[in-house]
Amino acid sequence: MTVKVQQKDFEASKEVAAMVDGCRNPGAIVTFTGLVRGHEERGKLEALELEHFPGMTEKQLEKVEGEARKRWDLQDCLIIHRHGPLKPKEQIVLVACISAHRSDAFEAASFLMDWLKTEAPFWKKEIYSDGTSWVEAKDADQEKAREWNK
Amino acid sequence: MNLLYFAWVRERIGKDQERVSPPDAVKTISDLGDWLCTRGENYVHALEDRKKIRVALNQVFVSWDQEVFKDDEVAFFPPVTGG
Numbered sequence: 001m002t003v004k005v006q007q008k009d010f011e012a013s014k015e016v017a018a019m020v021d022g023c024r025n026p027g028a029i030v031t032f033t034g035l036v037r038g039h040e041e042r043g044k045l046e047a048l049e050l051e052h053f054p055g056m057t058e059k060q061l062e063k064v065e066g067e068a069r070k071r072w073d074l075q076d077c078l079i080i081h082r083h084g085p086l087k088p089k090e091q092i093v094l095v096a097c098i099s100a101h102r103s104d105a106f107e108a109a110s111f112l113m114d115w116l117k118t119e120a121p122f123w124k125k126e127i128y129s130d131g132t133s134w135v136e137a138k139d140a141d142q143e144k145a146r147e148w149n150k
Numbered sequence: 151m152n153l154l155y156f157a158w159v160r161e162r163i164g165k166d167q168e169r170v171s172p173p174d175a176v177k178t179i180s181d182l183g184d185w186l187c188t189r190g191e192n193y194v195h196a197l198e199d200r201k202k203i204r205v206a207l208n209q210v211f212v213s214w215d216q217e218v219f220k221d222d223e224v225a226f227f228p229p230v231t232g233g
Contacts, residue, residue, distance in 0.1 A: 034233055051156060051157055053154070053156060053206070053209070053225060053227070055209055056206060056209035056210075056225070059209055059210075081232065081233075092233075093232075093233055113233055116232045116233040117230075117231070117232055117233040118230065118232075119211075119230070119232070120230060120232030120233065121156070121206070121227065121230050121232070122230055122231060122232035122233075123156060123157035123227065123228060123230065123231055124231050125157070134157055134158050134228065135231045136228075136229075136231070137228070137229035137230065137231050
């Protein structure tokens with residue numbers, strides 16, 4: 001059960017292989033990797049600058065991961081979230097969940113991503129050739145995170 | 151009291167952190183916001199629309215009516231966009 005907040009890139013396959021080694025009886029792996037999109041409504045993106053709140057970010061990720069472990073039967077769980085300037089197609093976030101049966105891993109991974117959107121203190125600034133804009137939090141993301149509490 | 155600012159709140163205020171000694175009348179984060187806004191237009195511009203600002207006390211999300219004390223760390227920032 002690990003969270004990492006880092007500037008450097010990650011290799012999902014290596015991370016997952018190390019997790020599998022440590023599991024007692026793995027039967028299902030679900031991984032989600034989030035990438036920087038190169039095209040947004042405003043146009044072609046040059047870069048995405050991710051700012052975060054050092055200290056609070058780690059605490060929030062650990063809290064969210066702990067919540068997932070309470071709700072589902074997970075043998076291991078990993079969140080890696082990058083910060084700093086990232087180019088289109090670069091990886092931003094990795095969530096990996098390992099369980100005996102697929103439904104636990106699928107649901108936990110989905111839950112973790114929904115909660116990261118609303119609970120992890122990151123902010124994204126889009127850099128365009130003609131200026132910048134901060135990404136606004138979406139009501140739809142708030143709603144998805146709330147759905148898990150029904 | 152240590153204050154931290156992130157994202158466009160940081161840009162509008164023009165700094166990422168500062169130490170302040172608010173008057174005794176400042177009991178809550180809401181009072182703190184009001185007091186900061188008396189210190190300059192940059193604070194008003196950053197903090198006037200409270201629906202768009204989230205606050206954390208000692209690295210935990212709280213509401214504006216939360217009490218604050220002199221050794222606390224208070225962070226002001228826009229709604230988060232992780233993931």
